[in-house]
Amino acid sequence: MRLKTSFNPCDFLTEWLYNHNPRRRDQVPVNLHDVPFVKDFLRMHPRSPLPLYLLLSEHQAALLIQAFWRGYKIRARPDVQELRQWQKKLRENGDIGRTVEKFWARQESRVGSAMTALPGSPQPGDSDVSIQVVSPTPQSTVVHTPTPQMTPGGVEWLTPSLHSTN
Known part of the structure; x- marks a missing residue:
């Protein structure tokens, strides 16, 4: 079985010869993709991406x-x-x-039928409670926040109140 690598000998040779050219003796070595003629060639003939198994x-x-x-x-x-x-x-x-x-x-x-089955829960018709379902959109958001209310027996209940966040 042959081991596959992302090494390209032509790329290596191009970069090495360009950086070791006697005319470029006092210049800083550059990466293959920074060589001017390689940039032009790759702009005209882009390479396909490396396969994932090589990356x-x-x-x-x-x-x-x-x-x-x-x-x-x-x-x-x-x-x-x-x-x-x-x-x-x-x-x-x-x-x-x-x-x-x-x-x-x-x-x-x-939920309504489960609530009426609980002992001591308000029965339908006992109060004027309604539930409004509001779609949460960025333009209009409604927050359901419990607020305390006193019952006739002196017991405090938390009931939802609507506050707009606009």
Whole structure:
């Protein structure tokens, strides 16, 4: 098996001959890519980039392989496959906004039914509480901050209040 390296003997010879030219005896040696005729040639005929296996150390290559393998193993899990299929259908549906609204409506109904099942929790119709879902955009951001309120029994409750950050 032949070991491959990024060493190019023609590049080495060009640089060495240019720097050891008797006409350039008192000048500072330069890198191959700083030689004037090499700059012109490479501008007209750019080289393809070196293959990745010549640029990476064995340690870096091992990390890339391990990362790929971990990603593959995660993507192969059934729960992740199910999520990916759901996302694919969601993208194909085209109306993501409506789908997200349905999702949050279901979530809010679940939370509402769970809250009414708790003993001592306010029942529907007991108060005029409404929830407004605001899309976080750079132009309009709403922060939900709890503020203390006193109940008739003298117990302090934290309730959300809306503060705009505009």
